[in-house]
Amino acid sequence: MKRKFLALCAATAALMVGATAAQSATTLETVKARGKLICGVSLSTPGFAAADDKGRMQGFDADICRAIAAAVFGDADKVDFVLTNINTRFQALQSGEIDVLSRQTTATFSREASLGIDFGPTVFYDGQGLLVPKSLGVASAKELTDAAICTLPGTTTSQNLTDFFRTVGGKFELVVLESPDENRAAFYSGRCEAISSDRSDLASIRAVANNPDDYVLLPETISKEPLAPAVRQNDSNWRDIVSWSVYMLMAAEEKGITQANVDEMAKREDPEIQRMLGGADELGKMLGLDSKWGYNIIKGVGNYAEVFDRNLGEKTKLGMTRGPNTQWNAGGLLYAPPVR
């Protein structure tokens, strides 16, 4: 009896020491040793991350994960997707349960400063909007004083609404529901006059309505929502890998390299393309990756435009236009630093 008790004490002590020691390996080493990338994505948000009828995770955020996996392993399918709850997403990242959080997450000052995480480059420039039924006859968000507005909990969304109505000088009733499905049901049934979220998300909500034409997106964008992947702080190498995997997608679009023509492009003389695809210079080695990392990303998921069009573009159910998410030389905000 006594011996058992002592053993228990020893085990407890060992557990606590172990908890401190586990953090020392770098993320890249951990991922390589595991043979898979673990990526945190949204719960059923069509267009960003949702399983298709064959159970394969589809979506813009999921493809960002695949691009990182392709950079690390040369195989875009070496990813395990973990569905993260909106309230525990940062904890999942902090605790090491996931390697990267690619989950429609807005980069903000206080998140970066106090959560022990770093954001990568913005993959999607979004803004918070409001969706209302057409029958309300509302033309502007400013008219929505005294209305009830549905949102998801614990996000910047409710804070932005509070700020917005404080500047407009009106009140509103906030209805906060935990699950996205419940939120939609409350909105469609008229429990709230409007539903507020990122415009990309609203496009997805509108797309799944019985009759999408009954709903209109109000013109106001009440906040800036730069959506970016996040990694744990203090691992520059891993952050670089995530950042440059995203930049590679953008740079590939700029250079006209696509999933289909990447083999052909690799033969071109263009020195920048050579550097990107690993023909000249062994840039990948500097990050601890294969020299063909760029080639592998594009071969695996295509360039930014292909990822966007496949998941969110006008031919999909979401029918989103590129908006600010176009290349810098076409008046957009996508600007990848030079690969050299």
Place this chain on the structure above:
Amino acid sequence: MLFLNDARFRAVFYQFLAISLVLLAASAMYATASANLAKQDIATGFDFLSRQAGIAISESSIAYGPTDTVARAILVGLINTIKVSLLAALFGTFIGVLVGIGRMSTNPLLSRLMLAYVELLRNVPLLLYLFLWYFLIILVFPPVRQAIQLFPGFFLSNSGLAMPAVEWQSGFGLTFAALAFGVVAALVVRAVSQRRRIQSGKANAGWIFALVLLVLPVLAVWASGAISLSWSAPEAGRFRLTGGLQIRPEFVALLIGLMLNLSASVAEIVRAGIQAVSKGQWEAAQALGLPRSRTLRLVVLPQALRVIIPPLTNTYLTVFKNSSLAIAIGYPDLVMVSNTIMNQTGQAMETIAIFMGIYLGLSVAISLFMNWYNARVALKAR
């Protein structure tokens, strides 16, 4: 090991050892957690409580706005939790007692019906019922612009029930004090008159005095003109009804869910308690000529109460803790407000520690109160 052979020393020594080990483990965990948080550059400490909350809470019993502090936002959540648990416990117990008695009825239709009620409520998880009630409310009732008018001024819709309300301009504190005084005075008179009745064996008019004492102070305050009230009725705004008293569907769904769930447990506890009273008591009361209803009220229930109170305490604790399921249907209780705060400040450990501490404290308070009540009704050896 001479000391260890001493039973008195051993008793103290092992307890001391156990407590020190627990404390040691707790402090080691605390140290590890703080060291790890510091290493990951995650902010720690309770400074965030005095920061501006910046969130809107749609249901609040005290004055609250987004510019108030985080601590006040947590307080709003706490009051919401207490409000819904208290009402659920009150109504749930009332329904539960009736169902429990109905369950033992000699009328087969009634007793079977009550059996079905209890089993249906007890055997499905509360969370699913909460979803059911909430979706029933928001899908069955019309949107607020087509609200059903029950009576003039009473509107029912999927945004809840809006009804006229009285607003206090002044004199609220005075009225409350008068009411409290009235209640205390009435209780004292009642106790005195009851003692006299037992001593003399004759009925007296004490209850009339008690009633007069209960009402008189409030009437006096009112007559003195210190109270001014204003009437606020719901009015159709552009989107919804404004003004008056608004009971939101999230609150109602949670209240119904908790209340019915509790009533099923209470029904079974009451039934068990009544059946624990021996049959001889019933027969003795019958022999004295007491009708069935009075037998139940005067003979059986007081004895059953002794069996009922301890499991009832558990049930009340459960309803209090279950109120945290509010987060599923959007009622801003303690957990939901804390979760939002956790998400915005990133200080998960502290926030969770706060709400766990509050739940622990209040649960202990509930059980202390119930233990006191249990000791009061317990069989006293005379």
